[in-house]
Amino acid sequence: MSGIDAYRKTINQTATSRDTEYRLLAQVTSELIKAIGNKDGAGNDPTKMSQVASALNWNKQVWDVFVEDCGTAGNQLPRDLRAAIVSLGIWVTKETALALEGEGDIDSLVAVNRDIMKGLKPSPAAENQTTPKPGSAVGSILDQA
Template identity: 25%
Template sequence: MYQFSYSEIRQDSGADARERERQALDRAIELMERAETAGVHSAESVEAIYATRTLWSILVEDLASPDNSLSEELRASLISIGLWVMREAESIRLGKSTSFRGIIDVTTLIREGLE
């Protein structure tokens, strides 16, 4: 995973930040697609769940920040989506769901919105 100093992040343009978010979402999608192929009881599934939940936790925290420049309505919608993704990932972890497909589709739509 990439690590940036606070000063580097502060100096980034909005386009740079969106590109990093897109890359992180790409990675999560890639991991979930591997897990979908390998099955929910695989090591790939564990990795995908962890990465997806971590990513969306970070995104939700950023969206909840008053410093986030997105409109309040859009932020609220994205937070709701993020919470849903995290619940779905937990359902897979607990064996209540057997597919990553819904999370992959939603995350792909969000990623495409960043382009």
């Protein structure tokens, strides 16, 4: 078993779904913040352009999974919350497309992620929640990282 496999096994055994989602959003938000710094001059620097595009696409993938997860039959979130997440996901898709064209606002994408992270912030009460199942939607994004 490689070190990465052992780490993933430990995460699956100890982390709640909220903790995993929080950590994932923290990672992608960190990359978006780097992208904000790289977007100036990205037109003349392929390395910067690649980092900006990668960060934006990764963020969109995360939100696509959140939207898909909200539509699954077993999702136990309240209906209104699922609808709000779907609406945000649609906005993220549109804003990402604009940002890739140089017209969107990466700062707004960061702000949305941070607001969601506030709601997911790990707390002592989070320890009482169930652990994520291997192969879950969010877990598959971590598998790609």
